[in-house]
Amino acid sequence: MILKAAPDNLLVSCHHLSCAYGENVVVSDVTFNVERGEFVGIVGPSGSGKTTLLRAILGMVKPVHGEVGTVKGVRLGYVPQVESVDWNFPVTVLEVMVMTRPQRRVLPRITVAERRSANEMLERLGLGGLGNRHIRELSGGQQQRVFVARALFHNPDILVLDEPTSGVDVRTRHEVLHLLADLHQDGISVLLTTHDLNGLAAHLPRLVCLNREVIADGSPREVLVPDVLERLYGAPMHVLEHGGMPVVLDHAEGAVIKPFRPRAV
Amino acid sequence: MSVPALVAADIFEPYGFEFFRNGTVVAVAAGALCGLLGVFVVLRGMSYIGHGLSHAVFGGAAASAVMNFNYFVGAGLWGIVSGVLIGRIARRRILGADAAIGVVTTASFAVGLALLNRYGQAKRSIEAVLFGSVLGVKTGDIIAVVVVGLLALGVIVVGYRRFLFSTFDPEVASVSGVRVSLMEAALMVMLSLTILVTMRVIGTLLISALLVIPAATARMLTNRFARMLWISPLIGGAGAFVGMNLAYHTNTSAAAMIIIVCATAFSCVYFASGVRGKRRVAALGHL
Numbered sequence A: 001m002i003l004k005a006a007p008d009n010l011l012v013s014c015h016h017l018s019c020a021y022g023e024n025v026v027v028s029d030v031t032f033n034v035e036r037g038e039f040v041g042i043v044g045p046s047g048s049g050k051t052t053l054l055r056a057i058l059g060m061v062k063p064v065h066g067e068v069g070t071v072k073g074v075r076l077g078y079v080p081q082v083e084s085v086d087w088n089f090p091v092t093v094l095e096v097m098v099m100t101r102p103q104r105r106v107l108p109r110i111t112v113a114e115r116r117s118a119n120e121m122l123e124r125l126g127l128g129g130l131g132n133r134h135i136r137e138l139s140g141g142q143q144q145r146v147f148v149a150r151a152l153f154h155n156p157d158i159l160v161l162d163e164p165t166s167g168v169d170v171r172t173r174h175e176v177l178h179l180l181a182d183l184h185q186d187g188i189s190v191l192l193t194t195h196d197l198n199g200l201a202a203h204l205p206r207l208v209c210l211n212r213e214v215i216a217d218g219s220p221r222e223v224l225v226p227d228v229l230e231r232l233y234g235a236p237m238h239v240l241e242h243g244g245m246p247v248v249l250d251h252a253e254g255a256v257i258k259p260f261r262p263r264a265v
Numbered sequence B: 001m002s003v004p005a006l007v008a009a010d011i012f013e014p015y016g017f018e019f020f021r022n023g024t025v026v027a028v029a030a031g032a033l034c035g036l037l038g039v040f041v042v043l044r045g046m047s048y049i050g051h052g053l054s055h056a057v058f059g060g061a062a063a064s065a066v067m068n069f070n071y072f073v074g075a076g077l078w079g080i081v082s083g084v085l086i087g088r089i090a091r092r093r094i095l096g097a098d099a100a101i102g103v104v105t106t107a108s109f110a111v112g113l114a115l116l117n118r119y120g121q122a123k124r125s126i127e128a129v130l131f132g133s134v135l136g137v138k139t140g141d142i143i144a145v146v147v148v149g150l151l152a153l154g155v156i157v158v159g160y161r162r163f164l165f166s167t168f169d170p171e172v173a174s175v176s177g178v179r180v181s182l183m184e185a186a187l188m189v190m191l192s193l194t195i196l197v198t199m200r201v202i203g204t205l206l207i208s209a210l211l212v213i214p215a216a217t218a219r220m221l222t223n224r225f226a227r228m229l230w231i232s233p234l235i236g237g238a239g240a241f242v243g244m245n246l247a248y249h250t251n252t253s254a255a256a257m258i259i260i261v262c263a264t265a266f267s268c269v270y271f272a273s274g275v276r277g278k279r280r281v282a283a284l285g286h287l
Helices: A050-057 A093-098 A112-124 A140-152 A170-185 A226-233 B003-016 B018-043 B047-066 B071-091 B097-119 B122-131 B139-158 B160-168 B170-175 B180-202 B204-221 B225-250 B254-272 B275-282
Strands: A010-021 A024-035 A039-043 A065-071 A076-079 A158-162 A189-194 A206-211 A213-218 A238-242 A245-249
Touching: A010 A050, A024 A050, A024 A065, A024 A189, A024 A206, A024 A213, A039 A050, A050 A065, A050 A158, A050 A189, A076 A140, A076 B170, A093 A112, A093 A140, A093 B160, A112 A140, A140 A158, A140 A170, A158 A170, A170 A189, A206 A226, A213 A226, A226 A238, B003 B018, B003 B225, B018 B047, B018 B139, B018 B160, B018 B180, B018 B204, B018 B225, B018 B254, B047 B071, B047 B097, B047 B180, B047 B204, B071 B097, B071 B180, B122 B204, B139 B160, B139 B180, B160 B170, B160 B180, B170 B180, B180 B204, B180 B254, B204 B225, B204 B254, B204 B275, B225 B254
Parallel strands: A039 A189, A039 A206, A076 A158, A158 A189
Antiparallel strands: A010 A024, A010 A065, A206 A213, A238 A245
């Protein structure tokens, strides 16, 4: 849905949004906005409705109640999870980029201008020289960056990422985080979902904690607190502080396996 | 006459018959057309849909034969409706989509069989539809295959990027404004039309092989989608040409020989290609 009357700096808006699959309500009465220049993470446990909320914002899921949409003229750049496509598919990195552009001529050749702008974008994301590689030949981090490059190829106002660090190793997670921070610095707004509290969420300026409904909305310092986390995950959790940042101990109290100590004979 | 002249005369002998010339033209065009659409069938993991669709069209062909209805209109409508239905079932990932397709298409096949048994000149019609026949190829068949072939080629060239995008990443394609369901429907309509115009030559039982084998062979030979789009029709067309000639000289079924030639080409490429080529076909999904 396109919102017409909206303030200049508003990009995405959810207003009392509810989504359901049949009888099963997955997102209930969610209200939040994303403004230009923001970097927002939607956090919550598995099955909390993060992906559904994202899909509703992208227009792929119809709400059963309330409103969701982007402001008129706002371009979204969607970055799905890396596992969402078959990386054996017979295309090169350049083709992945260019297939998103409308075909203006009868014959589908890649034009010189398209090739140049795609290569510039790849260069910007540290993928220079990989344009003619088959997509299978890339590392996990490079595949993620190809998806980001593809989304940026359309000059979006906001990047929307679904679990950008799911299933990646620590190094790739750092790469992704730094890349997004750099893009944000360049003026691109970012909205992402994640269940990775310490690796990703704690580094973001604003978090929306979701468990079917919005539990809390604020900076990591404000929302990554035992009270909110208990409501979010349904179990008491501890929070420490390290280097000025909250660190969530991601095991519920009482569920810790005690180290084995042999009895003294 | 010298020996080479005798051999040459023997090789060119079938071309003295009009039925063979017509049959070869239709078979080559059909092979190329199936090869072209087969690229999408194979990359979308729809091999089973091609198989099911050819069975479904059989039901329509039988029903129109019994009701004295125009074959192309009756079987065509039946095929397009089942094709679009199957596409929707597959896309929505309804529980057990493959089972649903199996039920719909085999039921359609069974209805056709029963109708022909009860009302038609059963045996001859059934064999003609199941295994095809190059003997009965008429000018209308040649025109139909060539028209559908050119139509499919035109649609795929003009919609190349949208077809590629919605095959590679349907979710992002739909967010980016590509009408994925329309592309899917277009593909299913083209597939149904292809089956419709080629089934008289190749027969419903073997069409699915021609939709899968050339494309799977092409996949082993290249890592580029655009190249697959010409290698696969080339293999399909060449397989049909060689198969037709072999069938004449060995006095066997043309459809069977075409598939055997294509399958042999697949096997040769499979064994000749290294681990990478094998991995490419292993990665092709199925539904």
